Amino acid sequence: MPTIVKEGEIVDSDFRVIWEEDAAINENNALLPLSTYIDNAESLKGRNDIGVWLDSHEEVETLEPFLDQLPIVALNFPQFHDGRSLSNATILRHHYAFAGEVRAIGDVRRDLVNQMYRCGFNAFEPAEDQTPEDIVSGLKGFTYNYQASIDRPVPLFRLRE
């Protein structure tokens, strides 16, 4: 059971990432690879204990038919400096108004998590060498931001008026 940071709190999560694509799907509380999830989407209907994870090169648009049955979407950061999952999270929250958990997995590090939060992630599974406390201390961002983002949809210039 991984310890994650969710909504700013350190909690134990029931959901764990299944990294292997050929894993069995009969486990509970699993975050399945995208291809595994799609191959089995029909039989997973109605299961609220199964989520999915996408690698950074995968497109969140492929989840569109399944979003209403997914409690969690996890997005991978194979390396912290791969920013594609930031766009995937933004699209998930913004274009599809996905209201479930969006979890950052992979190389999730203190100095990056505030940007992830601003793009719509609300849960963070720390990288191996990071503690949940590191993540909590990294979540706090600057007092103001110029641009619109998922956490602050109104840009600063509209507050200046």
Add this chain to the structure above:
Amino acid sequence: MYIYDEYDQAMVDERVEQFRDQTNRFLAGELSEEEFRHLRLRNGLYIQRLAPMFRIAIPYGLLSSTQLRKLAHIARYYDKGYGHFTTRQNIQFNWPKVEEVPDILAELASVQMHAIQTSGNCIRNVSSDQYAGAIIDEIDDPRPWAELIRQWSTFHPEFNWLPRKFKIAVTGAHEDRAAVQVHDIGVRLVEKDGEIGFEMLAGGGLGRTPAIGAVIREFLPKKHLLTYLAAMMRVYNRYGRRDNKFKARIKILVRAMTPEVYAQKVEAEWEQMKDEPETLTDAEIQRAKSFFTQPPYEELEDDVPELTEPMEKDFAFKSWMSRNVVAHKQPGYAIVNLALKETGVPPGDVTDEQMDIVADLADRYSFSEVRVTHEQNLTLADVRKTDLYTLWKELSQSGLASPNLGLLTDIICCPGGDFCSLANAKSIPVAEAIQRRFDNLDYLHDLGDLDINISGCMNACGHHHVGNIGILGVDKKGEEWYQVSIGGASNQNAALAQILGPSFARDEIPNVVEKIVDLYVAKREEGEHFLDTFSRLGIQPFKDAVYA
């Protein structure tokens, strides 16, 4: 110029403290080398061959005299007494200590400056036209738009970890001095049916695979600038290549996808965001414009008879007037360029003393403002014509009156192998050797506009692809060689230079340039610019002349 309010100030102040904490954690061994590298790059700090290199943002090249004095202070106190203006209107220092960089950032924040996103794979400092607001041929002042882009791109959470660095340039004039066609995104102010808007370009760039940007949208109403940029960035962030850093720039994506498909994807993405709160309001556009109003010009005669006599008796002044002084839109005023291309001084380098002097001159002659140009020169944009002779005399005393603006010796040049760990070859000594060979001012003036651009490696910081004559340092079995190309241009008629042939040893370069120039002089027709002669003759006669 733009003045920070409490929001802008809070952001740069918090950024300083954030980087101080990151530096402390790195020095304490709590942050890995690799992680700190990415974080420090986003604060302008490189660690390389001889020493760190620290790059400070000068948004769209605009500086107040107070800010320039702060840069002089930083040069004096934290560095070795000089700085280097770059081809993207920034300034670099070469000798700061890593542990002192947070203090330098705090000094910068005290004068509303920063080093945010001056390196790293993120949206870099936005660049623009150094003559903005002062030049006659302007459709609209690009600076308010550049400032809006600066704010929007600063700490953008989605676009801070792009496949590769990302450079945006904005121009508002008919003549393009911002090289928008060779930027990742070029924003050109255009007028359609009486309405001002933007032509949006993408996929231009230099480096290994030079490319001219493609028009992605011919006319974008101005209120949509930021949402459209977000759509352009998102498509690149998702689909730009990340497996090979040499194929990661947006130019490769736009070419692979074709500009048409890239544009379709951008438009589809934009449909999702268009008209959302980030759509610019009239109030915000007015607020941005309010910082770039006209300075309090005096009502002056445009004709200044008192310049006639010094022009007649002082050839150096006359040369300077004809090369470095540009017509202003306001009667009785002139735009004055300070060419930082004194022979024997690396192009773009200025000492702390010179910075202080320019700051004083800006206070006395140009409403306390200075601009940095992408040709690595400085501009005083609003000088009374009656002050020109006095100003020239003062500049002459400080080595700032080189009358070679736009001439062959006004060389654009990267720091090269003397300073940069990426370089294959030195570039500064090549520039100096050329300047020494062409030391006859009469001859240079007769040649007229002729750009030489020198880069020490494929990364093309000296923009050699768009030089009329471009020189590129290459590595051949551990030795420094130079490839020469001709016919490039970075203005509105942007063109990529063609390679002449096999490369040369360093000491051959002045001869090669001389042969190219001699052929031009022999073959040019009345009033023909180098590029005209080149396009009329083609490359073969130049090859024959050089390799004969």
